Amino acid sequence: MAKIHVNTTINGAPTEFLCDANQTLLDVLRDNLGLTGSKEGCGSGDCGACSVMVNGRLVCSCLVLAPEAQGMKIETIEGMAEGDKLHPLQKKFVEMAALQCGICTPGFLIASKALLEKYPNPTEDEVRYWLAGNLCRCTGYDKIVTAVLDVAAEMRESAR
C-alpha cells in the first residue's frame, strides 16, 4: 500500500511526512518525526499522556489518524519552552515537584496550558475536572493542581 503524503505545521514549522492510513498522529510524532515528548500511555484516549493541540483544540494524539493532520496546525510539548526559557507552567511544575516519574507530565502541561489560555481564572474544582483525562500514578494530583492554580494567579497578576 502506498504511503500517504501529509503536509502539516508542527510547533510553527511546516512539516511533511509519509504515513500509513491506520497510523495515529502519536505514532507519526514519535516514530517518524522523533518528537518523543508526547507519550503513549493507554493508546485509547483514557490517560492523556499523548495530549497535543490540533488547530487550537486539546486532543489525544492517539485518537487522531495521521492522515487527518493534512493542513492542520499541531502544537506539542516540544514547542512549549522558548529555547532554554521554560513556560511558567514548566517552571512551576519543577519548583513544586508536580511530577515524579514524568511520563504524564507533557500531557498535563499541554492540557494545563490549554486551560489557562481559555480560562485564566479557574477554580480548583474546574482544574480538577479539566484535567480528569490526564492520569498520574505518582503525585496524587494535589501538587499538579496547586501548581496550575499558582501559575494561573501569577499569569493574571503579570497581565495586569
Next chain:
Amino acid sequence: MSEVQYQSAKTVKEAVKMMQAAKGKGYILAGGTDLLVQMKSGARTPGVIVDVKKIPEMVSVAEKNGAFTIGAATPAAVLGENKKLRKAWPGVIEACNLIGSTQVQGRASAGGNLCNASPAADSVPALVAAGCIVNVAGPKGKRAVPVEKFCTGPGKTSLKPGEIVVSLTLPKRPKGSSDAYLRLIPRTEMDIAVVGVGVSLTMKGDTVTDARVGLGAVAPTVLLVEKAAKALIGSKLDDAALDAAADACSAACRPIDDKRGTIKYRTKIAGVLLKRSAMIARDRIHGIEHRGHRPV
C-alpha cells in the same frame, strides 16, 4: 488492518459514494474516539475509513426558525461553546459535554455517540427527550428518523448500506421549555453511565404542559418512556406525579447486571434520576442555573 484506506469526503454525496463503494467495509470517521479504539482492539477492521470532517454541514451548527441542526461530526466542545444552543437545550449540551475527558470532548461528536449505538451513550437519552430528528443520507436519497428509533440494539443502528448520519435536528422550543440530563457513574468523571435520564419539559406557570423522557443504560437501546412523560404532563411536579413518573421509569427498565450496577440498583436509580432531572429542567425554566464542573 494493513490494507485499510483513508478517504476524506468533501460533500455528503461523496461520502455516501465512498461508503457504497466500500461494500460494507466502510466506516465513517467523525471524532474517532470510538473507531480508533475499536480498530486498535481488533473489534472493527475497516477496509475504508471515510473522514467526514471536511464536509462543512457535518461540522457546524445551524439555526433556522428556532430549530437547531447540529452537524453529526461537530465536536462536543464546539457544541458547548455555542451559547444560543446551550441556552435553548442545556440538557442536550450537558449530556454531550459529559462524554469522556476534555481531550475527548475536542473530538467526540453527538452523531458518533449515536452511531456507536451504546445503550449507555450519554447524549442519546437527552436527544430522545428533546425529540431529536436524525437526518440520514444514502444512495436512495435523504430520510429523517426519530432518534428513539435509530438504534436497534447494542452497537446496531437502522442505517442501511451506504447510509450516513448527516445531522441532528432539535425542534423549535415553545416558550417555557427546558431540559436536563443526569447520569450516575461510580466516580465523578470519565466513566460509563450506570443509568442516564434526560427530561425535557414545557411549563405554563407551575404546570407541566408537555414532557419527554429518555432513559439510558437500562435496556439494549435508549428508551423513550411515554408513561413517565404522561405522569408529568398536567402536574405541578408534586410528589405524587414525580413518584408516578419515577415508577414508570423503573418499570421500563430491562437492565443487565454488571460490574457497574445490579439490575435492582439500576431499576431504582432510574426513578431517582428521573425526579432529579425533572426538577433541574423545572428550575431552568424558572431561570435558576444548574451547571457542570468544567469551566464554561
